Amino acid sequence: MKRKVYLASLPNGYFGSAKNSWGTLSVERLTSSFPTDVYDINFISITDIPEIEFNSDDTLIYTSLYNNEVRSYLKDILYYVKDQCLIIPSYEILLAHENKGFQEVMRSQFNNVDFSGQYVFDLDQIKIPVPFVLKTVDGSGSSGVQLIKTAKDLATVKKNANQLPLKRAMKKIIRSKQLSTESYSLYSYFYKPFKRFVAQPFLEKLNCDYRVLVIEQRFYAMRRDVRKGDFRASGSKKFHHNKVPSELLDYAKEIFEELDNPFISMDLALKDGKPYLIEFQGTNFGSSVIRRSVGYYCKTNEGWEFLEKESLHEETLSYGLLSYVERKNA
Ligand SMILES: Nc1ncnc2c1ncn2[C@@H]1O[C@H](COP(=O)(O)OP(=O)(O)O)[C@@H](O)[C@H]1O
Ligand SMILES: [Mg+2]
Incomplete structure (x- = not known):
């Protein structure tokens, strides 16, 4: 028997987040890494979820939305489903969205x-x-x-x-x-x-924060400088791809392991050599760090290695989804 994987978009087909937050990701590409002899892929709408009888080895991958009404709807309809099958993102990540x-x-x-x-x-x-x-x-x-x-x-x-x-x-x-x-x-x-x-x-006198997006074993990271005369980096668009300090990547790995999800996008700060988590998102996060990166970091026995490699957005998320589903089913 093949394992069922449901991919739930909004009723209009939207699955977030693409380059424009209102633009949709391709659900076909999001599931492109799932071998079809093992997985039975079903494209559905989130409004179909209440009608489905889930089995414990099913996986439900769903989109969220910034809109509070849609998020509240998802929290309600997924409350029992979360105990019936594997849901991605996790219920906690939905609450944190x-x-x-x-x-x-x-x-x-x-x-x-x-x-x-x-x-x-x-x-x-x-x-x-x-x-x-x-x-x-x-x-x-x-x-x-x-x-x-x-x-x-x-x-x-x-x-x-x-x-x-x-x-x-x-x-x-x-x-x-x-x-x-x-x-x-x-x-x-x-x-x-x-x-x-x-x-x-x-956290006083920060010149920048760091956007780190962890997708299973891949760590996309960049520095973002604060705006002139301001303490805030978010929205400044002043991105840099200089080497990211390894203590920051180690900390991102720790947080990723705390949160049960295939991907976590985080804003981190480094102050006097100590890393801090400013905020995180495990669904519908911005993807500029993937699109702007020329590669990603991986943890090896020798430490953090940077692999120069172009990453396609959906295919990268698809790698994360399959790797996580296999890890959870192992
Ligand atoms: N506790 C803090 N101490 C110092 N600077 C902070 C702190 N929290 C946030 N910032 C700065 O403000 C920016 C925006 O905060 P953040 O929580 O990431 O909100 P947003 O959702 O608007 O990105 C961050 O990018 C960071 O530069
Ligand atoms: Mg932020």
Whole structure:
């Protein structure tokens, strides 16, 4: 009996992420490395998943999307499926997609915790001392990331975040005159505009971060310099392919081994020789590091070796998918 592999796209055929995040990868090329005498490949839509009876040796490879509604739908329909067959990406990786909050939760479970951030839904709960980096849980290209240097900066951010829509603010004024102090306090909290944030210790004076994409045994890596007059590298587009320090690759390998997935794209920082994980993504990640690279690093008995080799996007992911499925089924 052949092993069933399902490849689930969105209903319009989209499987992310291609060069443009709205562009689709070719599902045929994503499965091109699977030998057809061993695997029975089925192309489906994520909306077909609830109708399928999965067997324990089946594999379901699915796309996610930045859109919160689609991600929430996937979290619901995959909740039981994750225990019925092998799903790629893993359920934890789905929870971490576009969610720096769950990434903090996962980080706290690592064997070698580099630093601890704080995950809050109410900025009044923040205990981490200034200076720190405040991030909305979603967003990319540094859009939701800011440096909180002083208590005054924090007060300004809180003031903006706690602002109510005009209608609710008016009702609140009326309620403040009608209700007892105790009830008014409960009322105010009930309508507080909560929003999730992650606060991370500020790694000072970084000139760059590193984008490392691990696909099973292949490590694609490049340096990304910070923008002028800014502490952030994400979105700067200032990429360099100089040699990547081996302690950074060792650390990327450690993180990859912590996370059960065929691929992990990570932003790493190196400060005083110590590596730190800034964020990671195991699905729908950007692929520029594959497209821009002239090769990849591999760990050999002699250490890290750089193999000069052009990599095609889908074929590289396909290698990762097959290698992971074989590893899990071994
Ligand atoms: N804790 C930190 N200390 C110092 N710089 C940071 C920290 N976290 C993020 N940065 C900088 O901000 C950039 C954007 O942060 P990141 O968490 O990667 O968000 P995004 O999803 O927008 O890429 C990073 O590329 C890095 O240069
Ligand atoms: Mg980033």
